[in-house]
Amino acid sequence: MAAENSPRQHPGLDLDVLTPWFTEHVGPITGQLNAELIAGGKSNLTYRLSDDANRWILRRPPVGKLLATAHDMGREYTMMSALADTDVPVPTMYAKGDADLLGAPFYVMEAVEGTPYRKASELAPLGADRTRVIAERLVDTLAVLHSVEPTAVGLGDFGHPEGFLARQVARWRKQFDAAHTRDLPAMELLHAQLADSVPPESAAGIVHGDYRLDNVLVDGDGQPRAVLDWELSTIGDSLTDLALMCVYHRMGAMGGGVTDVALAPGFPSEDEVIARYAKASGRDLSNFGFYVGYSCFKLAGIVEGIHYRYVNGQTVGDGFATIGQAVEPLLQAGLAAVKEN
Template sequence: MTAEPTARQHPGLDLDVLTPWFVENVGAVSGQLNAELIAGGKSNLTYRLYDDQQRWILRRPPVGKLLATAHDMGREYTMMSALASTDVPVPVMYALGDAELLGAPFYVMEAVDGTPYRKASELAELGPERTRAISERLVDTLAVLHQVEPAQVGLGDFGHPEGFLARQVARWRKQFDAAHTRDLPAMERLHALLAEQVPPDAAPGIVHGDYRLDNVLVDDSDQPRAVLDWELSTIGDSLTDLALMSVYHRMGAAGGGVTDVAVAPGFLSDEEVVARYAAASGRDLTNFGFYVAYSCFKLAGIVEGIHYRFTNGQTVGDGFADVGATVEPLLQAGLAALKEN
């Protein structure tokens, strides 16, 4: 007879192995250390750790084969640790563990109270005024992040901003190749056009890499408490963050994508988001169509990686069966965005 699973049995998380390391590197445990998987994202695995008195968060990569440079726990840990001294809201980071313990690098951080709003229906319950305020603060927080000077928070050597956009276009093409399960002619066309139209380098700044409302915990007073999911963060052209927000916005308005918060009554329109960011940051938004097209390409690459893991039986949880269907629309949206320049 097969034993029923307990709070101590999870993919990629052996609590009997973790507990001694946890006590040594994070702190004492009251009673038994337990865990539960937090549903939501389809990339890294996020667990809520708890004992009789306290809560923490543990993040680790998905199980199975990983694409090169993806799911970088050290990157997330370093970035959030560095930002602790700034006005960017991030959780307290406690400890970084190496791959020998759980089979992949991981880290433990503060469990921050807040809501990662993903659905328009969740915002609709708050009303249009609160929804507008939340969307305004989302944009303002991004502008605050992009005003941080990397070198002043110890991130001067964190990335290689020279030739950032050209390298990113090449990188995501490699990710498509590494996650190949099918031919994607639109990907080939979009990649070729992006490689031909790369804008000049901008002043280097911090790039979150996947900035959207459900990667931000919002408290009961509608203030952002913590920006999460820094696995794609780097130093480079931070305008790519705004462009990716725009792509999420457009996808949600069209009835697709991972989040539809943009259609909630009161949420800033795509044009208002861009205008508010431009006013707060002073950035030149020339060639923004290229940035949107690149963001479509990048997001399609991320989704194709998830589709690859699903087709190879390497995903944990439900909701992966149809994810691959969003890749072609993203690629087509990228081709269309290049005409906006």
């Protein structure tokens, strides 16, 4: 076992413990196995592993107590493995390990070269034409994903698509109730309208669960090389992916959210994104207002949960004091979307 302050030991990753497992399950190592943390915090820990000749990626949950269904490494590994022989760009999966080795389940995958664009300021230097190409290919890739028949790639038992939308609406109402710090009449109204207007279920398909540009690695030609971060993936109504991406873009335009890429010169408008997806997928989007309303409800629930933790002194760092201000605009946007449905 490595000493506590050894450079061979990182948060959630002890290389001296990992190396024998790695050589048995992934392959031989040239020289010494090294690691660099490239994403961490409260999200899954992502390490770049390397030896003298090769590179890999190791993913595991954050260190500490976790919700039973959060940070699901097995879900990510299963989904990307299933998509390996499809036209959806995913990294090659090499092996997964159980919690006995590193204290939590983990997996090792191919290190794919590419850029996850999160900010409009990162796209702007590329120019409007290149930005449009990147955005259009992002939409096209989503349509390709949604064309995959789950049973054809061994995912027939991966989720429970029957009643998916109704369950999701109920789930996020429970999230609001669990994070209650203030009265939100707009939330009550939006929930009631969503519950009363659940559209007929479309064919069950793959749902990424968090599809946006910064969860896709893009190469220098603007081509998606790998879709990442599948921990929320399931089988259900795939149109929720398109709606959620659009709502992320709306949040960015309001000055909040995790990404503002839609503000970059050349990035297609929401109407253009929807039209391109409809053409590529052949899907009926006549009830799309419901999906946008639901996605606003879901994101508002996530933000309200963060606000709850801030109010109760459970957050660490800056930027949380005003996050609750994004909830009401999201709820109002959801009400408008359902009304226009």
